[in-house]
Amino acid sequence: MQTLPHHMIDSHFHLLSIEQKGIEVDPLLNTMQEHFMEGIDIGLEADDLTARAKRFAAYPFVHLSGGIGPWGVKEGEIPVDIQLETLLKQLDETNAVAIGEVGLDNHWDYGTKTTQEGLLLSQIEISEQRNLPVIFHNREADEQFTTLLRSRGFSRQGVFHCFQGSEELAKLAIHKGFYLSFAGPLTYKANKSMQELFTTIPAERILLETDSPYLSPNPMRGRPNTPLNMEHIYRFAADLRGIELTDLVEQVKSNFHSFLTG
Ligand SMILES: [Zn+2]
Secondary structure, eight states: OTTOOSSOEEEEEOHHHHHHTTOOHHHHHHHHHHTTOEEEEOOOSTTSHHHHHHHTTTOTTEEEEEOOOGGGGSTTOOOHHHHHHHHHHHHHHSOOSEEEEEEEETTTTOSOHHHHHHHHHHHHHHHHHTTOOEEEEEESOHHHHHHHHHHOOOSSOOEETTOOOOHHHHHHHHHTTOEEEEOGGGGOTTOHHHHHHHHHSOGGGEEEOOOBTSSOOTTSTTSOOOGGGHHHHHHHHHHHHTOOHHHHHHHHHHHHHHHHHO
């Protein structure tokens, strides 16, 4: 651990899910603090924000987002209007820095395209009302996101988390002011076109993330992921772009603070 670079950002992780994988979160957070890491613990459901705010209050470098992912429209879920009420109440009780993750997922087919879009649009409205950036989850929904981005403007610069979309969507997202955040899959051998795309993204629009406990980067693939694996993503990303690690750390930190402050 002595070699862990300082000041790394992890723009997207899920601490409660990491804990559920049997990893002790407090020692992990202490290590993050010792290395001046900073990042966002991301909401998945309407009612997880207040609990996370209490649980991680001692760690001010852990920012929080709140939002309902597309899984919120699954069959058997609480009605969406009640979920949205809960989210609004918890946003009032806490200091969330962003709305998310929210989005569209055609891989798992939660609900229907229409119900997913309805939930997403309601939360984009909330983000506008509260002047917060949005964190988009896009799984196999490039076409819908293209239509959405073309149809409106966004008052804050949001982010496409774990970007795996096309070059066309990347260009449109950048044009619309978004950041693109890359995760462990960037380091996977099979993802050559993602790696090529990554080298073309303007430096000031890049964010990096683990999405832990999911998507461990090489060489940690197959094990539960944690924010400490950011090191592997940073080193790989710096090599890809042919820049010094310290310069990438500086750039992403500056991008992240612009994301937070708008
Ligand atoms: Zn996530």
